[in-house]
Amino acid sequence: MAYKPFDLSGKTVLVTGGNGGIGLGMADAVAAAGADVVIWGTNAGKNDAAAATLKAHGGRVMTAKVDVSSQAAVQAGMADAVAKMGRIDAVFANAGIGNSARSFVDITPEQYRQVLAVNLDGVFFTLQEACRHMQARAVKGDPGGSLIVVASLAGIEGAARNEHYAATKGAVISIMKGVAVEYARYGIRANAILPGWIATDMTAGAQAAPQFAEKVIPRVPMRRWGQPEDFGGIAVYLSSNASAFHTGDTFLIDGGYAVF
Secondary structure, three states, X not given: OOOHHHOOOOOEEEEEOOOOHHHHHHHHHHHHOOOEEEEEEOOHHHHHHHHHHHHOOOOOEEEEEOOOOOHHHHHHHHHHHHHXXXXXXXEEEOOOOOOOXXXXXXXXXXXXXXXXXXHHHHHHHHHHHHHXXXXXXXXXXXXXXXXXEEOOHHHOOOOOOOHHHHHHHHHHHHHHHHHHHHHHHHOEEEEEEEEOOEOOHHHHHHHHOHHHHHHOHHHOOOOOXXXXXXXXXXXXXXXOHHHOOOOOOEEEEOOOHHHO
């Protein structure tokens, strides 16, 4: 007999930036586990392709073009998702961008602000609206909910030439911890996932660089790039009742890179 707490039937999961990379890897896993899924992304074509993949699992799928750096867009997107899906049980604040520079002093104000707008403001706005919805539901006698921030190994290591990106990832871990403490009384839990070197569009440049393959990936004890599907298991766990008493934690998924 299957371990029932991992069954996501009847739950609705929202994934920002869920039309590709790690986001789609997580969305596909929760859909396969029985959840209905809401995808937010700014590329309509990628949203449609992701929806086609997810619908193969048989559940309901909703996509929306939402710019998470806009508070108004996030508020409207959350209201629309709740109205159409009935409820949101888990939210993965996953949308993010990166733009490294030659050195710390070469990071321009424009690069800095662009990364903060999506990676920090976007997570802040997304968690705020998710908390409003879940708290309101709890007050009416239906407590519970799971909030997951997708941060990065960069948030806890020295990320040379990526200080602005690392700053956003460290910041969202701190936001997660505060939310975990403040909203636990409503049965709402909050956790963070910290990916290491993962093969996605964001890391395409590094994947194509011979020196990266020669000097960095061999330092990963698993001896390979991480893949989006490597995040399916943790996504199902954090969306499910199996993690009902697990909050305020960080999950480092990096093939052992940080400890080697």
